[in-house]
Structure formats: structure tokens, C-alpha cells
Amino acid sequence: MNAAQAGDSLTRSVEDYLKTIYRLTPEGRSAGTSEIAQALDLSPASVSGMIKRLSEQRLLDHAPYRGAQLTDEGRRVALRMIRRHRLIESYLVATLGYSWDTVHDEAERLEHAVSDTLVERMAAALGHPTSDPHGDPIPAADGSMVEEDVVPLSELPSGIEFSIRRVGAENPELLRHLAERGLLPGVAVTILERQPFNGPITIRLAEVEQVIGPEVARHLLCATAGSE
Amino acid sequence: MNAAQAGDSLTRSVEDYLKTIYRLTPEGRSAGTSEIAQALDLSPASVSGMIKRLSEQRLLDHAPYRGAQLTDEGRRVALRMIRRHRLIESYLVATLGYSWDTVHDEAERLEHAVSDTLVERMAAALGHPTSDPHGDPIPAADGSMVEEDVVPLSELPSGIEFSIRRVGAENPELLRHLAERGLLPGVAVTILERQPFNGPITIRLAEVEQVIGPEVARHLLCATAGSE
DNA sequence: TCTCAGAATTAGTCAACACTAAAATCTGGA
DNA sequence: TCCAGATTTTAGTGTTGACTAATTCTGAGA
Numbered sequence: 189m190n191a192a193q194a195g196d197s198l199t200r201s202v203e204d205y206l207k208t209i210y211r212l213t214p215e216g217r218s219a220g221t222s223e224i225a226q227a228l229d230l231s232p233a234s235v236s237g238m239i240k241r242l243s244e245q246r247l248l249d250h251a252p253y254r255g256a257q258l259t260d261e262g263r264r265v266a267l268r269m270i271r272r273h274r275l276i277e278s279y280l281v282a283t284l285g286y287s288w289d290t291v292h293d294e295a296e297r298l299e300h301a302v303s304d305t306l307v308e309r310m311a312a313a314l315g316h317p318t319s320d321p322h323g324d325p326i327p328a329a330d331g332s333m334v335e336e337d338v339v340p341l342s343e344l345p346s347g348i349e350f351s352i353r354r355v356g357a358e359n360p361e362l363l364r365h366l367a368e369r370g371l372l373p374g375v376a377v378t379i380l381e382r383q384p385f386n387g388p389i390t391i392r393l394a395e396v397e398q399v400i401g402p403e404v405a406r407h408l409l410c411a412t413a414g415s416e
Numbered sequence: 417m418n419a420a421q422a423g424d425s426l427t428r429s430v431e432d433y434l435k436t437i438y439r440l441t442p443e444g445r446s447a448g449t450s451e452i453a454q455a456l457d458l459s460p461a462s463v464s465g466m467i468k469r470l471s472e473q474r475l476l477d478h479a480p481y482r483g484a485q486l487t488d489e490g491r492r493v494a495l496r497m498i499r500r501h502r503l504i505e506s507y508l509v510a511t512l513g514y515s516w517d518t519v520h521d522e523a524e525r526l527e528h529a530v531s532d533t534l535v536e537r538m539a540a541a542l543g544h545p546t547s548d549p550h551g552d553p554i555p556a557a558d559g560s561m562v563e564e565d566v567v568p569l570s571e572l573p574s575g576i577e578f579s580i581r582r583v584g585a586e587n588p589e590l591l592r593h594l595a596e597r598g599l600l601p602g603v604a605v606t607i608l609e610r611q612p613f614n615g616p617i618t619i620r621l622a623e624v625e626q627v628i629g630p631e632v633a634r635h636l637l638c639a640t641a642g643s644e
Numbered sequence: 645t646c647t648c649a650g651a652a653t654t655a656g657t658c659a660a661c662a663c664t665a666a667a668a669t670c671t672g673g674a
Numbered sequence: 675t676c677c678a679g680a681t682t683t684t685a686g687t688g689t690t691g692a693c694t695a696a697t698t699c700t701g702a703g704a
Contacts, residue, residue, distance in 0.1 A: 201661065221682055234662055236683055241660085253669060253682055283511075284537045294531055301529035303522055309512045429691065449652055462692055464653055469690085481652055481699055 200300045203269050204228060205238055206247060209258055210266035218255030264331055271327040272299040272307050274320035279310040281321045288321040289363035323354035323373030323409075338409035342389070342402050346379040350410040357407040369398060371408060428528045431497050432456060433466055434475060437486055438494035446483030492559055499555040500527040500535050502548035507538040509549045516549040517591035551582035551601030551637075566637035570617070570630050574607040578638040585635040597626060599636060 208227045212219040221239065225232040239256050242248040247262035258266060276295040280286040286294065308329065311317070319325050327333040338353050352375050357363055366372070370393055380397065381390040388399045436455045440447040453463040471478040475490035486494060504523040508514040514522065536557070539545070547553050555561035566581050580603050585591055594600070598621055608625065609618040616627045 199660075222680090230661095231663060232682065233664075233684085238661075240683090280534070284534070284541065286537075290533075294534055297529045297531070298526070301525040303525070305518075306508070306512070306522055309514075313512065427690075450650090458691095459693060460652065461654085461694075466691075468653090 198265065201238070202242065202247070203265065203300055205235075205242060206258065206262050206266040207269045207273075209248070209256060210263065210270070213257055216257070218257050220255045224256070267327045267331045267333065269299055270333075271329070271331075272302060274324055274326040275307055275311050275314075275317075276302065277320045277322075278314055278317050278326070282314055287364075288367065289360035291321065292358045292360075319354075319373070321373075322356075323352070336411060338411050340406050341377070341379070341391075341408040341410050342405035344379055344410060346382055348412070349376055349378045350412055351376045352408050353411050354409040355407055356409055362404070362407065365404070366408075369400070370394060370396075371400075371404075377408075377410070426493065429466070430470065430475070431493065431528055433463075433470065434486065434490050434494040435497045435501075437476070437484060438491065438498070441485055444485070446485050448483050452484070495555045495559045495561065497527055498561075499557070499559075500530060502552055502554040503535055503539050503542075503545075504530065505550075506542055506545050506548045506554070510542055515592075516595065517588035519549065520586045520588075547582075547601070549601075550584075551580070564639060566639050568634050569605070569607070569619075569636040569638050570633035572607055572638060574610055576640065577604055577606045578640055579604045580636050581639050582637040583635055584637055590632070590635065593632070594636075597628070598622060598624075599628075599632075605636075605638070 205224070205228065208224060209219050212223055212227060221235050222232045224230075224239075225235040228235070239248060239250050242262070243250040243256070246259055247265065248256045249259055250256045273295045276298050277286075277288075277291045280291050280294060281288060311329075317326060325333050325335060336353055341350070341352070344350055352371060352373055354373060355363070355366060355371070357366075371377075375393060378392045379389060380392055383389070386402050388401055389405050390397060390399050392398075433452070433456065436452060437447050440451055440455060449463050449467065450460045452458075452467075453460040456463070467476060467478050467484050470476040470490070471484070474487055475493065476484045477487055478484045501523045504526050505514075505516075505519045508519050508522060509516060539557075545554060553561050553563060564581055569578070569580070572578055580599060580601055582601060583591070583594060583599070585594075599605075603621060606620045607617060608620055611617070614630050616629055617633050618625060618627050620626075
């Protein structure tokens with residue numbers, strides 16, 4: 189029985205590494221050392237050392253110079269952290285007056301401190317939500333998660349109506365900017381005009397026309413309004 | 417500017433030491449090294465090392481071989497942790513269905529992770545309570561706290577009515593035992609008979625007579641029913 | 645006053661995790 | 675195929691905070 193299976197004596201650092209590597213490795217890809225280092229704001233050397241330790245604990249698969257992937261156990265831990273994070277965000281927004289732009293940092297610390305009991309009580313109090321305030325899906329307690337196919341608004345064609353499903357951003361200023369313009373998960377938008385050379389995009393949202401920059405549009409993840 | 421004043425980069429360990437030393441040093445007393453070690457379940461040598469570090473950070477006053485006391489800054493930190501702990505306990509019991517016997521461990525972890533913002537939101541949601549589910553007073557945000565004079569039920573005379581003000585215990589089984597018998601903060605009790613040689617104590621509580629052991633009675637902190 | 649048991653401290657390790665600097669390895673063009 | 679630059683790993687350090695073992699101090703009783 190190794191440390192990962194016994195209880196959960198995982199450190200904060202380990203939990204953060206696993207969560208980050210999960211994010212960086214969709215569909216069986218590998219995460220590079222410096223990619224992880226950049227995401228966690230650490231030196232590549234530190235990451236290299238931690239990767240070795242996590243491999244020994246069977247939380248990562250790692251071939252030197254070839255990048256790292258989560259093992260099943262590592263993925264289980266990562267998804268548990270993501271469930272915690274998103275449920276905590278949902279709870280704080282729903283019941284304690286947090287706004288979606290300030291809730292991330294709080295959840296980032298709490299996710300390492302809450303018990304399973306507390307997480308499930310919060311989930312129950314909210315009626316077991318399936319997505320968080322940013323539209324991100326909340327993994328189920330058994331670790332399963334359905335990820336809807338989404339496309340950044342910046343890459344969508346004009347003329348058709350789409351709905352914003354997720355907002356892939358943590359930057360508080362950007363999130364406030366979006367909220368002020370009504371660019372929230374669940375909202376339907378139509379692209380009216382797109383200027384060339386990565387220029388501004390004109391959209392219609394609730395009968396109102398707006399112009400947004402491509403940098404902003406990149407974070408608005410959409411699906412065709414009819415789908416789901 | 418030292419670490420204690422800048423932001424609050426205090427570690428979990430440091431916060432736990434300060435909280436424990438606060439508890440062990442009422443009225444200007446000093447806490448001995450092994451006393452602290454026992455309270456934190458650490459070796460005396462470890463505590464000795466930490467005491468030295470905390471003295472250098474001006475969180476403790478320490479004369480070698482003479483015990484340690486909190487500085488004003490150390491006491492400030494300790495009271496902040498106690499406020500957090502007791503507000504978290506109150507919140508979890510009031511809104512998330514925790515019982516007073518299970519809430520301690522959860523609060524013990526969360527108190528190191530919550531922001532001031534979250535603590536104050538919880539306080540506001542509860543209407544700024546002044547005591548927690550065990551009857552312990554909650555320090556105000558400015559660090560002030562009024563400690564009522566209380567006496568263990570085991571040391572009270574017979575015949576007079578007292579009210580239970582605080583329950584000085586963390587042990588979940590003991591707390592459940594007390595709750596089942598209605599021995600809760602705010603309840604009025606009268607001692608009917610006390611058997612000698614540290615024997616059982618007969619009390620009346622809400623018209624019902626009960627017999628409790630002296631070990632249990634020691635944790636019931638009372639004041640004369642009329643006071644306050 | 646002396647002695648000695650108990651309390652406290654110091655000395656020396658260890659593990660987790662971070663860092664910089666240096667060495668090793670991989671990879672994409674010439 | 676070979677080399678240069680990028681990526682990754684190793685080597686060596688530092689800090690925090692725990693440990694055991696050895697040493698030193700204190701205070702109470704003879």
C-alpha cells in the first residue's frame with residue numbers, strides 16, 4: 189500500500205502538480221517539464237525532481253526526456269481536486285455572495301483543506317450542480333466527468349447563433365469585463381461581423397450589438413445553440 | 417519589517433503553535449516546552465527549536481529554560497486563529513448540518529486556509545455571533561474577547577441553580593454523550609447531591625434528574641444562573 | 645551546600661520542495 | 675550525418691520542521 193492509496197496524506201504541492209498535469213494532458217497527451225514549470229510558476233529543475241518523486245509514488249508515468257502523464261491513481265486524485273475546486277466556487281458564489289471573478293483564489297486554498305464530508309454537504313446544499321459559475325463541468329463523486337465539445341468564439345463562423353458554454357479564464361479583470369457585458373455561460377450570441385487580421389468581432393447578444401476583441405473572444409467557449 | 421508583520425506568510429505550524437501557547441498561558445503565565453510538546457503531540461526538542469525561531473520573529477518572548485509567552489503580535493495572531501476556528505465551527509453547524517462533536521477537525525484544517533474575507537462573510541451570514549456551538553466566546557475582528565468567569569460543575573456547591581456556559585471538550589464521544597443528555601451551553605442545572613471521594617453527581621435539568629460522573633462534570637463550565 | 649531527577653537545549657539527521665548552475669539529451673535544420 | 679539550440683536532468687544548496695541522542699540547566703530534598 190503506497191502513500192497515494194493510504195488515507196490521503198498528499199501534500200498541497202502534490203495536489204497542485206496533479207491538477208495542473210491533468211489540465212495539460214487532454215486525450216492521453218504528455219506534459220513536458222517546462223510546460224508544467226510554466227503553469228505552476230516553478231523552475232524546470234524543481235519540476236523534474238517532483239516528477240521523479242511522483243513517478244515513484246505511481247501517480248505519474250514518466251520516461252526521462254519524454255514528458256509525464258497521470259496514472260489512473262493520479263487522475264483520480266486530480267479529478268477529486270477539480271471536483272472540490274468547482275464545488276467550492278459554486279458554493280461561495282451561491283451562498284456567500286462571492287462574484288465569479290474573486291472566487292478562484294479562495295477555492296484554490298480551500299480545496300486542499302476541506303474534507304470529503306464538507307464537499308458533499310456543499311454539493312447537497314446546492315442540489316448537486318453539474319457545472320460551476322464559469323460553466324466548467326463538475327466531476328461526479330466517482331470521478332466521471334462529461335466534457336462538452338466547445339469552440340472559442342474567436343474561431344466561429346458569422347451568422348449562426350451559438351451559446352456560451354464556458355468561460356475559460358481566471359483573470360479577475362477579464363471576468364469582470366465579461367460580466368459587465370453579459371458574456372456569461374448560458375447566453376446566446378450571434379457573430380455579425382469579423383474584421384480580418386485578428387481584428388474586433390461584432391456580436392449580437394440579447395438584441396444588443398457589441399464589439400469585442402479577439403483576445404477576449406478566445407476565452408468564450410461556445411457550442412451551437414441547439415446542441416445538448 | 418519582519419515576516420509576521422508583512423502580509424501573513426505564517427505557516428500552518430506556526431499558527432498552531434501560537435494558538436496552543438495562547439491556550440496554555442492565561443493571565444501572563446508562561447508555557448513550558450514539554451507542556452507545549454504534549455499539547456501539540458511533538459517532541460520537546462522540536463518545540464525547543466520552534467520556540468527559538470518564533471522568538472527571533474518576535475512572536476514569542478523566551479528566556480531559555482524559563483518557558484515562553486506570546487508577544488502582542490503573537491497574541492494578535494493567536495486570537496485571529498481562534499476567531500477563525502470558532503466562526504467556522506459556528507457556520508458549519510448553523511448552515512451545513514454539522515454536529516458539535518464532528519465540527520472541530522474540519523475547522524482545525526479550514527482555519528489555516530480561509531481568507532479574512534470569507535471569515536467575515538460567514539460571520540455576517542450568522543449575524544455576527546459572539547459564541548460558538550460549545551459556548552466559547554468568539555474574539556471580535558479587532559482581537560478583543562470577553563471571557564466570562566466560569567467554574568467547572570464538578571466544583572460547584574449543591575442546591576443553587578447554575579447555567580452551563582461553555583463545554584470545554586473536543587472529544588466527539590464525550591460531546592455526543594453530553595448532547596444526548598441535554599447538557600448544552602445555555603441550559604440551567606441544579607446540583608442535588610454530590611457523593612464523596614470524587615463520586616457521581618446528581619443534577620436536575622429541565623425538571624429531570626440525572627447522575628453524571630465527575631470526569632464529565634469537569635468539562636461543564638458554569639456560571640450562576642442569574643449572572644450576565 | 646550538594647546531588648540528582650526532570651526539563652530544556654543542542655547536535656546531528658532526515659524528508660519535502662524549492663532554487664541555481666552545470667551536464668546530458670533530444671531535435672530540427674544544414 | 676552532424677551540430678546548435680532547446681529541453682531535461684543532475685548536482686549541490688537552502689529552508690522548514692520534524693526526529694533521536696546527547697548534553698546542560700534548574701530546583702527540590704538530603
